[in-house]
Amino acid sequence: MTKVKVAGFGVSLDGFAAGPAQSLEQPLGLHGPEIFQWFFPTRTFCQMVGKEGGDTGADDSFAQRAMQGFGAFILGRNMFGPIRGEWPDDQWKGWWGDNPPYHAPTFVLTHYPRPPIEMLGGTTFHFVSDGIDKALQRAREAAGGKDVKIGGGVETVRQYVKAGHVDEIHLAVAPVALGQGEALFNGLDLRALGYRTVEHVPTNRATHIVLAR
Numbered sequence: 657m658t659k660v661k662v663a664g665f666g667v668s669l670d671g672f673a674a675g676p677a678q679s680l681e682q683p684l685g686l687h688g689p690e691i692f693q694w695f696f697p698t699r700t701f702c703q704m705v706g707k708e709g710g711d712t713g714a715d716d717s718f719a720q721r722a723m724q725g726f727g728a729f730i731l732g733r734n735m736f737g738p739i740r741g742e743w744p745d746d747q748w749k750g751w752w753g754d755n756p757p758y759h760a761p762t763f764v765l766t767h768y769p770r771p772p773i774e775m776l777g778g779t780t781f782h783f784v785s786d787g788i789d790k791a792l793q794r795a796r797e798a799a800g801g802k803d804v805k806i807g808g809g810v811e812t813v814r815q816y817v818k819a820g821h822v823d824e825i826h827l828a829v830a831p832v833a834l835g836q837g838e839a840l841f842n843g844l845d846l847r848a849l850g851y852r853t854v855e856h857v858p859t860n861r862a863t864h865i866v867l868a869r
């Protein structure tokens with residue numbers, strides 16, 4: 657049965673999952689990369705960016721789980737790129753170059769329709785302008801029985817969690833305080849929504865916490 661998951665989602669000690677002032681130059685916001693220092697050294701990340709080597713171990717295991725076994729992905733528009741309003745043209749095709757890391761149908765939430773973009777490696781970006789429920793319906797259909805990942809950004813994750821659509825959440829809590837940015841937990845009562853901790857693994861770079869309903 658298809659499950660809907662948030663996986664590999666970095667968060668600071670003070671609850672921020674992205675820094676302030678996100679831009680083309682700072683896609684994770686000011687100081688945002690600090691919450692992914694568990695991920696960047698892993699073998700999984702190195703393979704994603706075409707490099708050899710990388711660390712193995714618990715961080716890498718969680719990194720693998722965060723990207724493998726998914727039949728479809730859902731992204732907010734901010735996760736796809738920094739452009740706001742109407743799409744000025746078809747030039748922007750995401751942060752990741754010609755071969756994005758998804759390798760599956762990927763549904764981008766937007767208020768402004770745009771034709772699908774077929775990329776190398778099996779990723780096709782579909783732009784959904786009629787809400788989170790429609791995007792999830794399409795993602796489930798496209799997933800072919802595999803799980804669906806809510807890939808971010810912060811507001812997209814919050815919307816799906818609040819709507820009761822997310823079965824499992826893996827948070828990688830980094831040992832840093834950002835002070836400001838995109839707050840993940842504001843307005844979310846995870847206990848009331850039925851989440852409980854089912855896995856808890858500390859490493860030198862993060863504390864991995866898996867919540868499930």
